[in-house]
Amino acid sequence: MVLRSCWKSRHKNSGGPAPCWIRPGLVAVLCLCVIQIGCGSGAVGETKNVVQKDAEFDVTYNDTVTSENQTIYAFNHTVSRNKTEGVRVSVLSQLSESPILFVVRQKQAVLSFQVPLILRGLYQRKYPYNHVARTLCQPPTRAASETQYFFVDVSTLSTQGTNYQLRVSRVESFTLQTNKKFTFTASPSQPQYFKYVFPDGVDTVIVKVNSDMNFPCSVMSIQDIQCPVYDLDNNVAFIGMYQTMTKKGAITVQRKDFPSNSFYVVVVVKTEDEACGGPLRFYPLRPDELIDAGNRSKVLDVMVSPAINSEVYVMGMLFCLGIFLSFYLLTLLVACLENKRMSKKRELFQNPADMSPAETGNPATSKTPASPYEYGSFADNGSTLSSEAITDSATSTDNNYGYMERSLDSVGRSRQESLSSVEEDDYDTLDDIDSDKNIVRTKKYLCVSDLARKDKRVLSKKYQIYFWNIATIAVFYALPVIQLVIxxxxVVNVTGNQDICYYNFLCAHPLGALSAFNNILSNLGYVLLGLLFLLIVLKRDIVHNRALVRNSLNALECGIPKHFGLFYAMGTALMMEGLLSACYHVCPNYTNFQFDTSFMYMIAGLCMLKLYQKRHPDINASAYTAYACLAMVIFFSVLGVVFGKGNAAFWIVFSVIHILATLLLSIQLYYMGRWRLDSGILRRMVYIVYTDCIRQCSGPMYIDRMVLLVMGNIVNWSLAAYGLIERPNDFASYLLAIAICNLLLYFAFYIIMKLRSGERIQCLALVYILFTAVVWGFALYFFFQGLSTWQKTPAESREHNRDCILLSFFDDHDIWHFLSSIAMFGSFLVLLTMDDDLDTVQRDKIYVF
Known part of the structure; x- marks a missing residue:
């Protein structure tokens, strides 16, 4: 009626249209709309025929429209409060330069579109569609049953007749059922959306949309029940949550985010495939050129399933805590058993009545004095704390064996003096140190005593700097990381753009503001096991310091020199790896992947330094040098992530630096620091090649070291060649692979040389090695499952998503977190205990390799 009154007011006099814009209120607004789409479509003063037809559902209307006529189709349908039916308007028309405008007027919404529908893609490329289908918004009704009317207005500015087909039908299965799959077809001009209502007792659901077709690229969106519904490629990202998809898409929806206890699931097919990693279409020659989009229909299915409840969350958290706290109980049990075993041995020494003098080794009653090496048998079945327990045991018998007792005068300084400030250069002030160290280090077979000549107080302080530096680095590194991931x-929660973060959406359980709480929780093992390792090292440190105070010969002159600074740094690095990995999994993507790997580089570097320090305590790198080198590694990691993808210049520069660094490190290891990097190095290298290889063809003096360095150079040169040829997209993982390969190579060399030197690995250390190797194997299996990858587009990454496999809460990557944290902890224990067999062997009998 309003439209008709506006039409009459416009033509009540022949002088021109009546100024209906002066009518107040809603009548004036609707009159202006009619003038724009109908009355104003012709020339001023031109008479236009308006025809209104009563129309029915599921009937196809073939008609023609020109600028001189306008057709209005009137529909009515019954809306029930307890039942929602979708209504879909489908229009087919021929392609023409003058489009037809369709306006659907409802009680609480207006929907308008033109045919052909022009959709824009990247670089404003235009794609026309002559077949358009849209689902009408269904506002809720308060009445139990209500008849609603809506009108479809058809108009155009074309003076020539344009044919069209109009069909309005009801949508079957407009309301989705829980755990029931529904299949449908969508295209850029024919989007689809459906309604879902939360059933009683369900607070969280997972909406899964799947397709057998990679392309065309599509978008799934979750929107609140309101009008209008944004269901076109150019507006689907305006509200709600959305993500691009090829074959898989999944969004976890919580009831608390939707006051109406219901939501729309919207599926839109994009006009182009670049967002999903598809090919880039050609650029049009003319700005106004229309591009044939071709057939971009896609068959999809949607299913809504209930997510896990609060009981599963509690079980997941208890399981995670239980696994790692069990390591604390196991460590406590081993310590108690070891203390009990050592107490029995102390009683045996204190009550030697049942033993012969030869068995006790007492110089007062035995003809043959006991050798310190006889005590090595007591360490055969040691534990994590065995070396300290052995030290205590040997110390407790010092009074019985006088040759093991040293006076304070022989030590030179008391324990209190060792706590004073001592610089490393204090030792180098001795006149003979500069001339003596080169002579000592050029011996063909070195012993640990040759490379443990510096004051232990100096070295202890030198290696403690590792711990304090990494603690400082951790604080300054972690704070901005936490701020950034928050x-x-x-941003993800506010914008709803779920393409920002690369989750495993099929197993991403939200908690509070966090989108994937399970991926964060599974990193707890790194923190708890890192803390446990620090406690074990602290126990060893305390026991060793007590032995030093008692001036035990074993602590002073036997075994590998015990410096715990690097062990403290390793435990701290493991804890920080857990924290930063958790930060990375708050929103995993390529820009913050370095958070997950930075301390992995540090752990690998510290382990190699610790292996080297065991036999070379005097010439190991200082903390400042080591962390500077690690900082360069992280710097290249950032550059590789930003510039390394397909950049030939970057890979050439990195490969050259990698090879040069390998050569310099090889020289450092071979000559044990007896070389200088200055302008004369090339001349000295040529001289050595001439004298050793050409003039007399002598073999290398240090065969074992040469074998290690040759193998290391082969491995590193091969990795450099692989990077230069393949140029992997994941540069950070490639850099980590270099560090791990070098660490494994050096560790294997250390074990082989230890066995070649006549040493042996104690039972407990061997158990640690075998256990750690098995756990690493399983951990790597789960790591390479690849549930997501930021090397690809978010839609392609979701193709790798899989359901949870453990307690319906943890996925494959969570299990990698569990196993890798246990494996790292075991690796640290191997480094801590692998030389316990040498605790009663004098250092001048322990070979350097």
Whole structure:
């Protein structure tokens, strides 16, 4: 009626249209709309025929429209409060330069579109569609049953007749059922959306949309029940949550985010495939050129399933805590058993009545004095704390064996003096140190005593700097990381753009503001096991210091020199790896992947330094040098992530630096620091090649070291060649692979040389090695499952998503977190205990390799 009154007011006099814009209120607004789409479509003063037809559902209307006529189709349908039916308007028309405008007027919404529908893609490329289908918004009704009317207005500015087909039908299965799959077809001009209502007792659901077709690229969106519904490629990202998809898409929806206890699932097919990693279409020659989009229909299915409840969350958290706290109980049990075993041995020494003098080894009653090496048998079945227990045991018998007792005068300084400030250069002030160290280090077979000549107080302080430096680095590194990932998570929650973060959406359980709480929780093992390792090292440190105070010969002159600074740094690095990995999994993507790998580089570097320090305590790198080198590694990691993808210049520069660094490190290891990097190094290298290889063809003096360095150079040169040829997209993982390969190579060399030197690995250390190797094997299996990858587009990454496999809460990557944290902890224990067999062997009998 309003439209008709506006039409009459416009033509009540022949002088021109009546100024209906002066009518107040809603009548004036609707009159202006009619003038724009109908009355104003012709020339001023031109008479236009308006025809209104009563129309029915599921009937196809073939008609023609020109600028001189306008057709209005009137529909009515019954809306029930307890039942929602979708209504879909489908229009087919021929392609023409003058489009037809369709306006659907409802009680609480207006929907308008033109045919052909022009959709824009990247670089404003235009794609026309002559077949358009849209689902009408269904506002809720308060009445139990209500008849609603809506009108479809058809108009155009074309003076020539344009044919069209109009069909309005009801949508079957407009309301989705829980755990029931529904299949449908969508295209860029024919989007689809469906309604879902939360059933009683269900607070969280997972909406899964799947397709057998990679392309065309599509978008799934979750929107609140409101009008209008944004269901076109150019507006689907305006509200709600959305993500691009090829074959898989999944979004976890919580009831608390939707006051109406219901939501729309919207599926839109994009006009182009670049967002999903598809090919880039050609650029049009003319700005106004239309591009044939071709057939971009896609068959999809949607299913809504209930997510896990609070009981599963509790079980997941208890399981995670239980696994790692059990390591604390196991460590406590082993310590108690070891203390009990050592107490029995102490009683045996204190009550030697049942033993012969030869068995006790007492110089007062035995003809043959006991050798210190006889005590090595007591360490055969040691534990994590065995070396300290052995030290205590040997110390407790010092009074019985006078040759093991040293006076304070022989030590030179008391324990209190060792706590004073001592610089490393204090030792180098001795006149003979500069001339003596080169002579000592050029011996063909070195012993640990040759490379443990510096004051233990100096070295202890030198290696403690590792711990304090990494603690400082951790604080300054972690704070901005935490701030950044909180910002990332906030952006995801506010914008609803789930393409920002690369989750495993099929197993991403939200908690509070966090989108994937399970991926964060599974990193708890790194922190707890890192703390446990620090406690074990602290126990060893305390026992060793007590032995030093008692001036035990074993602590002073036997075994590998015990410096715990690097062990403290390793435990701290493991804890920081857990924290930063958790930060990375708040919103995993390529820009913050370095958070997950930075301390992995540090752990690998510290382990190699610890292996080297065991036999070379005097010439190991200082903390400042080591962390500077690790900082360069992280710097290249950032450059590789930003510039390394397909950049030939970057890979050439990195490969050259990699090879040069390998050569310099090889020289450092071979000559044990007896070389200088200055302008004369090339001349000295040529001289050595001439004298050793050409003039007399003598073999290398240090065969074992040469074998290690040759193998190391082969491995590193091969990795450099692989990077230069393949140029992997994941540069950070490639850099980590270099570090791990070098660590494994050096560790294997250390074990082989230890066995070749006549040493042996104690039972407990061997158990640690075998256990750690098995756990690493399983951990790597789960790591390479690849549930997501930021090397690809978010839609392609979701193709790798899989359901949870453990307690319906943890996925494959969570299990990798569990196993890798246990494996790292075991690796640290191997480094801590692998030389316990030498605790009663004098250092001048322990070979350097």
């Amino acid at each position: 910002t990332y998570q906030t």
